[in-house]
Amino acid sequence: MASTISPEAAQWKEETYSLFFYGTLLHPAVLKRVIGHGGDTLHHRPAILLNYTRHHVKGDTYPAMLPWDKARELFLFSGQDPSKEPTPEQRSVRGSLVSGFSKLDVELLDVFEGDEYERCLVSVVPLGTSRLLNEAASDAGVMFESMDITSDDQPQTIKAHTYIWNKPPAGTLEPEIWSYETFVRENLHHWIGAEGKSTDVDRTAYLEVDQWREQNKKSEIERRRERNMSAMEQRSYGSVPKPVVEACRKIQDTIESRPDHFMRIELEPAMDNVRNRLAKVINARDVDEVVLVPNTTHGVNVVLNNLRDTWTKDDALIGFTTTYGAVAATLRRYTDATPHPALHTINLTFPTTPDKIVKSFKEFVQATFPGRSLDGNSTQQVVAIIDGIISVPGVRLPWEELVKICREYGIISIVDAAHVIGQVPLDVQKVDPDYLITNCHKWLYAHRACAILYAPQRNHHKLRCTFPVSWGYKSPPEEFSLAELYQWTGTADFTPYLSINAALDFRERIGGEERIQSYCHDLACKGGARMAEILGTELLDKDHLLTACMVNVRLPFTKEEAAGLPPAIVHDMMQRLLKDWHCAASVYGHGGYLFALP
Known part of the structure; x- marks a missing residue:
């Protein structure tokens, strides 16, 4: 499907560079060796390049390029007559214009060229059509070159970087014009090996760039940031x-030592310290009401797996059409298993308002479980x-009010708060859910994956078993401590859990919870509005009544067009955002329309 990117949207694409090559880097194998990848997108x-000349570097097989006014000095020094004006062909350098280089690619090319060359911006005349680099080489690996030069009309030019000799030409360069064809025939094997055999390569040619690459190894996170990868x-x-990445490395070094x-x-007191800090963040009554699990889906499974021990066929589970896919699958799994409690799914479609959501939920509970109340002593267990x-x-759902309704009607509330901590204030004492699980690796900025499983003291007796079962398990009626139960659930990488301290420190350092949440909310509202303006559409939540730090922008498809899009096309949209535009966003259908969630 063809798509048109507006000028406003195009400015967000990763900055790339175009370079003009005229020497050894004309050969794709040499170029790929320097930049360290296959050049698939180049x-x-x-x-x-007009009014430049290309000369042999004395004692070497590679060339240097000079502007013609400096080349005249070289000819004069060598005793040649500079008054004999060369032809336009002789005063030009043929080469290749390669586009799509990243900042890191250019850094590696700078190192490869060394301090004898200066990277400058020049105007080159393109010849022929642009093709993928890997399709533009001949069988011999030599770039195709056009022989047409437009001499009558002013040629169209393109700005590109190139490497120009910055040493005095006299004594360093030969007057003789360097020939790429001769280089390929006589010296290319020193650069790529005879018949492509890397064992024959003169590795000193790449020594500096290899050393630089080794000394400047960077994490993939830093590398993608340098390439303007937008982790939206x-x-x-x-x-x-x-700072959290650096803290993780120190933690791992400590563990491995x-x-x-x-x-x-060291682990237990370190984990206790993290739990203490988190208990304060969510305002838990006691630190032992907070334990750590890998993620929210895991935590939900822990709770349901324990509650199922007392289920009967008359019991019921409640979810929504918007329940997270993995959690919805978990509900189906427990409904499929004996004793087959009923599964009720409440339809939830946006846009809507908090009041309508609360009203709809209460009406559903009253209609589905008539006569039920907290004091009704109902034997039916509803989750x-x-x-x-x-x-x-x-x-954002008005989950505080929904939990209140659950409490009013004796329904066990499990809050999937995967996106809550870090986006909005979280006060578990005030809301008082039966269970709450929230990820620390999303909006709290800890390393993935880690989450809080919160359970008030009144419900600890129901969480007798970890998932998977481990050393802390005690058979009834033995007493147990939830915190002790989760001290050890098996060998794992505890770095993400311990990175929470660094994440909390970072958040305090840049202004604290209120400032971060206010800034991110404002950014989501304004950024979403700008995106909608560019696309000519609107936001799902126009009045921001349900907006925290995420925003949903409708894509420019009608209902009919959206309905006709196969899932593969939607998947391809997200893939292209990642591969071509270096940003991540979810594309999804809701209420008959297609939305993007950056």
């Missing part, structure tokens, strides 16, 4: 701040999964 076209979709996997000592002596902030669409 484009090539023949080009010519905090809602999926989070985006770890540099003495694994047994760390696991047996409701309530989102704090929905994953898709990314909107």
